[in-house]
Amino acid sequence: MSAMNRRDFLRRTGGLIAGSALPLSLIELAFADEQQNFTFAYISDSHIQHIKGKDFVRNWDRGLIRTVGEANLMDPRPDFVMYGGDLAQLGTKAELDHGLELMSALRHDKVHYVMGEHDYYLDLGEYWERQLGPQWYSFDHKGVHFVVLNSVLTYDEWTHNRWSSGEERMAVMAGLDNPSGSPFMVGEKQRDWLRDDLSMIAKTTPVVVFSHSPLQKIFKNWNFWTEDAEQVQVLLKPFDKVTVFYGHVHQIQYNQIGNISFHSAMATAWAWPYPETYAQVDSLLPKLTVEMNRADPFFERDATGWQFVDVWSGNATLHYSLTENQPRTVAFNPKTGRPEDTVYQNDRIPPQQHF
Amino acid sequence: MSRLSRVRQAAWLILAIVPVVGAADPFTKQDLSDWQSAYDQVVTAGRDAFTDPKLGNNGVVCAQCHPNAANTHPETYPKFQKQLGRVAVMWEMINWCIRNPLEGKDLQPDDPRMIALQAYITQERRGVALAPGKH
Amino acid sequence: MVRDDPDYQPRFKEVFGVSGDAITIEHVKQAIAAFERTLISGDSPFDRWYFGRDRKAMSEAAIRGFKVYMEQGRCVSCHTIAEDHALFTDNRFNNLNVGFERIAGRLPKLTAAFEKSKRAGGNVDVAVLSNANLSELGRYAVNDQWRSMGAFKTPTLRNVARTAPYMHDGSLKTLKDVVSFYSKGGRVKDKDPINAYQSSGIRPLGLSDKQQADLVAFLEALTSPAYAKSK
Incomplete structure (x- = not known):
């Protein structure tokens, strides 16, 4: 029996996050099959950055500390926690250790980690793997099949053949807008693994995929992009309900492509501009996405945060907890067959502009 | 011949010798290319400062939050800047960022790095219409 | 709550001639409005110096303190100042790490x-x-x-030198204590813990003793003469 019963769900949506309650029709639907409903916390992009000795950038530390503090107040507790990648800024042992130490303050036992490029390109994920396990894997939870991918791989020639050191490679990939970077990809080996993994799952099983970069193409300049996104989407196409979660973009994005719902995670560290704010290159930001406002840098946490996700009948509702902003909720709407902001979708407010 | 007409005659002679097009345009192609190259060098220096962990004191760089200098909107200055409590120009806000997220020390307004930062930021925003005061 | 409070009961009786259920929100509004009228102030040394361009209205220390207020002290982001007026509050709520x-x-x-x-x-x-x-x-x-x-509303700073003690729980006795608290990033002592929910606008400022003294001098220049006289 689910740890979260119907009353708890109503409490959480109606009470804790005031102003973002689901429409009643959606709640009714949500409990068509109560056993498959549960909640997990989703934290991403903390970019713990080492200065020297015992000093880390305070701003990013505070973001993760804040998020862990908020996640610890979830009542009832989530079934598990997902970490969406980029725990570290430059992939060092010091940064990963310090990030994991801050994460260890969570009251919740089980955390699943996703690899980000900032965790990966120093030593190609070696230390991360030693601490956290395989770079890609799957697990099942209450009738839902979860898949975690490493989507930040790139061409072997780029990874192996042009750097004097791992530090140099990491520094280039850490620059989001560095023209010497390289597009992210899942790669053939992992796609083969995914095909095998999914072959054992019934097509009616809800599938949830986690990657660090979006498994859809939004903006190549900043790697809001996965080079083989379409090839991964093809593998997910036969399933009735698929939801893809990704980090990396440090902003709210959501989209629907065929049977696949896409949702991004907020960063705990800092906010990124939406791609259309770079006037020199066109972007493909999904029209469906209602953007966030620009950040006021005085409040270091402005336009940052984390989210918890209700999974109901194989669909997802994201509750964004935003440290310095109004909370937002993006939920799958069965009537329109796509994720929608429960408040702002059709009534976009003027300050939600970027320029 | 009067003095005046001698001057007139001399003027005619000069006009006949110097090509008209050259006289009206003091900029040569060489000038333009030199000045462009001077500007480009400063833009490059600006990009270097924008990604330099030593600009501030904590290793954080401008580009971390502003990829391609996005969301710096140089076209909106001067404008009221809440963090400064008054209408400010862009270099003042750059110093605010150096003092705060970068935990560093102000640059002088005529510091070559401050000028280069503004050149780079504005170059990345080229083509966008001026919108002073906009929020 | 006002109706049941033993301190309020005789005062409402005296001023409005009402008690018990006859006390309505209108009476409370009038009482608060009367109080607020005592707070109106716009002729402090700071106002005469900043908006009135009277260069002698503020001391040298207060003028240096204003620079700290606007820059390294980061005060102005919450205790706001505009081009033509100054309310010294943004009306937002922040957890400062006081009492939490x-x-x-x-x-x-x-x-x-x-x-x-x-x-x-x-x-x-x-x-x-x-x-x-x-x-x-x-x-x-x-x-x-x-x-x-743990967030409490930003108060104005007008007449602040006359409104000790400070913070939402009155735990700091002097403006010097308050300035030192902010300079340490929301700590009374250097090693005090900082709670996870502290406002992201608060961080250590590293103000020198002189900067802190100057800042206090500036805060003392926000007292309006009329308010000072009435107290």
């Missing part, structure tokens, strides 16, 4: 119990005003949003 340590260690249990009693119809006003632990929940007690945990 009392509940930080047992917060999950406390909020769970609080939410439970709220859903059962418990009176939030009574709870936060009569229970010292619950009062530290701040704005969260009202809006149930984690972002408001």
Whole structure:
């Protein structure tokens, strides 16, 4: 029996996050099959950055500390926690250790980690793997099949053949807008693994995929992009309900492509501009996405945060907890067959502009 | 011949010798290319400062939050800047960022790095219409 | 609550001639408005110096303190100043790390119990005003949003030199203490813990003793003569 019963769900949506309650029709639907409903916390992009000795950038530390503090107040507790990648800024042992130490303050036992490029390109994920396990894997939870991918791989020639050191490679990939970077990809080996993994799952099983970069193409300049996104989407196409979660973009994005719902995670560290704010290159930001406002840098946490996700009948509702902003909720709407902001979708407010 | 007409005659002679097009345009192609190259060098220096962990004191760089200098909107200055409590120009806000997220020390307004930062930021925003005061 | 308060009962009787259920929100509004009229001030040394361009209106120390206020002290971002007027507040709510340590260690249990009693119809006003632990929940007690945990409203700084003690719980006695508290990033002592929910506008400022003294001199220049006389 689910740890979260119907009353708890109503409490959480109606009470804790005031102003973002689901429409009643959606709640009714949500409990068509109560056993498959549960909640997990989703934290991403903390970019713990080492200065020297015992000093880390305070701003990013505070973001993760804040998020862990908020996640610890979830009542009832989530079934598990997902970490969406980029725990570290430059992939060092010091940064990963310090990030994991801050994460260890969570009251919740089980955390699943996703690899980000900032965790990966120093030593190609070696230390991360030693601490956290395989770079890609799957697990099942209450009738839902979860898949975690490493989507930040790139061409072997780029990874192996042009750097004097791992530090140099990491520094280039850490620059989001560095023209010497390289597009992210899942790669053939992992796609083969995914095909095998999914072959054992019934097509009616809800599938949830986690990657660090979006498994859809939004903006190549900043790697809001996965080079083989379409090839991964093809593998997910036969399933009735698929939801893809990704980090990396440090902003709210959501989209629907065929049977696949896409949702991004907020960063705990800092906010990124939406791609259309770079006037020199066109972007493909999904029209469906209602953007966030620009950040006021005085409040270091402005336009940052984390989210918890209700999974109901194989669909997802994201509750964004935003440290310095109004909370937002993006939920799958069965009537329109796509994720929608429960408040702002059709009534976009003027300050939600970027320029 | 009067003095005046001698001057007139001399003027005619000069006009006949110097090509008209050259006289009206003091900029040569060489000038333009030199000045462009001077500007480009400063833009490059600006990009270097924008990604330099030593600009501030904590290793954080401008580009971390502003990829391609996005969301710096140089076209909106001067404008009221809440963090400064008054209408400010862009270099003042750059110093605010150096003092705060970068935990560093102000640059002088005529510091070559401050000028280069503004050149780079504005170059990345080229083509966008001026919108002073906009929020 | 006003109707039942033994201190308010005779005062409302005296001023409005009402008691018990006859006390309405209109009476309370009038009382607050009368109080607010005593606060109107716009002729402090700062106003004469900044908006009136009277260069002699503020001391040298206060003028240096104003620079700290605007720059390294980061004061102006919450205690706002505009081009033509200054309210010295942005009306937002922030957790400064004042008094929160009392509940930080047992917060999950406390909020769970609080939410439970709220859903059962418990009176939030009574709870936060009569229970010292619950009062530290701040704005969260009202809006149930984690972002408001332990957050209290930014007050104006006008006449601040005359309104000791300071902070939402009166725990700091002097402006010198307050300035030192902010300079340490929301700490009375250097090694005090900082709670997870502290406002992201607060961080260590590293102000020198002289800068702190100058800042206090500036804050003292926000007292309006009329207010000073009335006290």
